[in-house]
Amino acid sequence: MSAFVFPDPPTAATLADARRDLDGTKLSVKKLAAKIEDAEGRLARIVQESKTAIQALENEKAALEKHLEYTQAYISPMRRLPRELLEQIFLFNFEDYPCCAWVLSSVCSSWRRLALSMPKLWSKIRLVTSSEAPADTVRLWLERSGHKIPLDIEIFLHSPPSAASSSTRPRPPRRTTSNTILIADNWGANDWTPAMTPPPQGIAIPISPYVSVHAAGGTLLPVNLHAQNESMMPPIVGSERPRDTANSSKSRSTTQYWGYIAISYLVEQIHRWERFVFRFDKQFPSVAALKSIVGDAPLLREFEVSCAEGMSSGIPLDWPWLPCAQADSTYKLDQLKSVTLQYVPFKWSTPMLQNLQNLTLRSMPSTYVNTDRVLHIIASCPSLESLSLHFNAVHSAVLPLTPTTLSELKSFNVGGHYNLVAVIDTLILPSLESITFDIDTRDPIEDSLTSLLLRSSHPPLAHLSLSYSSANAGVGVYYGAGSSITSWNFLRDMDTLRTLQVGGTPFESLLMILGTPEDDDRWICPNLTKLNMRACQAHTNGAAKLVRLVDARNPDHTGGSMLAQFGGGTAPAKLRHLEVHDCAVLGEDVIEWLKNRIDEVICTEPMYDSSIYSPRSPPYHDTYV
Template identity: 50%
Template sequence: MSFPFPDPPTALSLADARRSLSVTRSSVAELSTKIDAAEAALAQVVRESQYVISELQIEKQMLEKQLLDTMAYLSPIRTLPQELLRNIFMWCFEEHPCCAWVLAGVCPAWRALALKMPRLWSKIRLLTTQHASADTIRLWLERSGDTVPLDIEIFLRVSTKSSASESTSQRRRRRSLSPSPSPPPWPMSFAHNPAVPAHYVIPHTPISPTGLAILPPPQTPIILPPSPGGPHDTWLSAHHHSSERPSRSSLHWGHIAIYYLAEQMHRWERFIFRFDKHFTSMGALKSINGDAPLMKEFEVSSAEAAFYPEWQWLPNASANATLVLPKLETLTLQYTPFKWSSPMLRSNLHSLNLRALPTAHLPLDRILFIIANNPALESLTLHFQGVLPPILPLAPTTLPLLKTFHIGGHYILSQLVDSLSLPVLDSLTLDIEAREPIEDTISSLLARSSNPPLTHLSVAYGSSSGSSTFYYGPSGIVISWTTLLLELGGLESLYIGGTPLEPLLMALGVPDDDNNGMTAWACPKLKALGMRNCHAHSEGVVKLVQMVEARNPAQSNGGSTSASMVGGVTPVRLKTLELYDCASLGQDVVEWLKSRVEEVVCTEPEYER
């Protein structure tokens, strides 16, 4: 559009421009008014349409809910008799002990039925902290009724400010290690179940940065119940993460929880309580006292040693006390106080696991007294850091049913082993602070027991104190592997710690009178070999490769290749090889080992990292 006025302007053109400017402004104002009116009309139409859509959506939701309700009403499960539904609930219960919390949350009818089934609430599986509500236990017990036997497993994580503080160098060093480089920090029986629990009711609990926890084995999906006090309750105190001072709930958690549990001792069938650290209200365990006519298994275990007074609780009952424990078969007490003369330790047990406090110093004959009073033992685990010489002479003791024997701690315990005869022994673990060649103790035990069918042997392997505890002189914990290993023809797994690497590997290699003095294959059935803190010299890696090459020759294209036959015996192939802090192998050697052995785990010595 061309400009209508001449240039330069004249008086007449300026007057025309002023008139045109006035007309244009009026037109712009008029158009703006029309636009505003049109936009307002459009907004009104949109509002009305949105309102109509909203009403239609509400109506649709109501119809969809009605549709779902009708479909649910027509569902075949509604016609299922309650007796069959009860059976289905019980099948779920057998696989998932905590399923009652989920079943009770499905619908009012299922909740009512679940609350009428005390058996459904009879297995308590709880991983918690002392900051969580102890009312969870009360609610669980109330729903289990008054007569149903109780199967209780409670695992308490005790969080402390010191455990949360860790230096950057410590974290960096831990990240650099391979998986499972060292024995677990908790006692023996804890080490069998180190995985994260999966079928336990778990209030929201933070995991300690140090990784210390006492955990049950995984089985089924995690079940999270509602907070027992209502929807606005929280599992943890608000001060749990921020305050350095313990909350009031944490100070009294043990007294509340154990009070509820001890009231139901007459219904205990299994009672397992484990905790990873000393906690404020731990004295509440003293209230575990009295009769438990249904109890088959009892365990109170700590992963950390601490000082305890002599509580007057069930394991500390006097020798003359009358305890009603007719069905007790399994007893585990780890880093908790007990008396050697307690009637609880004279209950004809089938499984006994005792890890004494460091401050406890028992004469050796009294430890033997505990064993002799349980002749039906099938599994025995003992660990005593402090042991006194025997007061009375040690009497020879035979345990005709014992298959699993673990013993560790003070060197005097080797005299205890020398007093035992175990004719059906299958698994032997020795973590004794040896002062003499441990091979004599093992050989004498086997000979005295008429050479039982031993398939597992572990010597100085589980100790966290390092090889120095077990290394005495140039030959280590075993003087002659030749003599010992020839006696173990049925051995399938061997785990050794704190011994020179080369003699052990030579003894397990090809029999050769000139090199290793062996006339037959040592342990021809050996499938698993583990070594920890076994110091190696220059030939250590070479001997390792030679041993694996002899037992696990290279696979041929047409199938497996067997090792050479000596004296009509061919050894089986190794399936598991573990070396922790033994020698610096090199990545090429590790890859070669993995090509010959199914499972290989290696960590380098600490001074090499």
């Protein structure tokens, strides 16, 4: 409809016509709006009816698909497996993933019934938790393990940082909201040391095959914390508590009594313990609950309680628990072969420290012991294969020290007070393969080391570490076994040595003796493949001496014939691994040259250049791998 054109200016007649036209147009608009509304209503009813029909079809389809899935599952080969065969599959999985029961029991109702009916699947407890998490996780695990299956227990209790420390340290990235994490494999209990950095709260730590651990001077540092196969990750138990006042009060109550609850559950089953490993990063409110670890443990093979830092002096040293048992106690520990006690109370005369094969002791800072009693502990275990001792306070002997032979000892690690040298001077170790000395000596250590090897008829020593761990501080003056070396001639009798770690010693003197032999002399340590140096004092020609050493032992392709002119015509083994930490300023060109000659090179340059005795500005601390 075309618009009506009214004349301008309007007249009385045209105004009357316009009013009549306006009334007619309004009536037409109203009629059209009613027709549109009616059409839209019919369309809405059609759409609704169609949607209802579609939804009914979708529901029917979903029911058929569910029936299809059920039928396919019912006729699947897995459903037809005999129960005995499925149990064996579960057990094979359990060997590689101790926490697999949590995953298997979540697949379906039949698998859950089967997993819950197999106590063996629940016999290995792997738990990383905190005192704020529910302790009932331990109870649930123990209940599912039955009443007869031996228990393999590993628990790492991580204490949350205090408010003061958390305000000054950056908070680690959160990957989960859990306070309790189950892990998948063992931690390498025999190698863990109190210097190990605990995992941040809420981060899952599945070890092998998910995590690799790098050992450096007796200290384990967790690296590569990532899961490569999340489908095999165990379930997460517990959740982070809200921060409101009521729950905060409840959390404090849980934190205060976590140890008493969890340890009580565990001690009830002490007769089933086969392995017991309990580690905590620092003293927690209910640490006194460890006192309840008493009783017969006829199946126990390995026992470890370790703290990552020294406990406070308020902890009594005469706890009534197994490591502090009286000498005349009659607890059944017939199978016990491995004991690790670090920064927890123990007595030198306890029957627990007898007839062992592996022993690791790190005394509390407030513990004092005489050298003859340290030797008594060693002599009480004539079949030792691995021995690690660290005592901060050692008094002179009261009773005379007598020579002690450990014919099967292969690994010997000793550190702490200088009086421990007297203990070393009494030992005879004919099978020794690894020595780690970290003693604050007052006299040169090479005399004691040479005498030990001579008394032991020159055992096949493959690993030697001198003050490498204590030199971790890096910068500054360090007085220890390494810096007490006045002559490296004792290395001439170590033809089987493959690994050498040294801290706090003069840089150049060691490199010179390991370099090209003089005249017709033979190579020193001809089988050496790994050399680590830390906090070794270097002079202006330190980098040049290191280059000469590597050039002599790892010549390029054109230098092979020249190498045969030294050492009686026999070339030494090539260096495969070199670490130089806080020793000399090498420079990127030297490091690049070293990397072309050696398979693995790790270099950390010092904070200052000791060769010119002037601070470096800005501080320089780079690592090259």
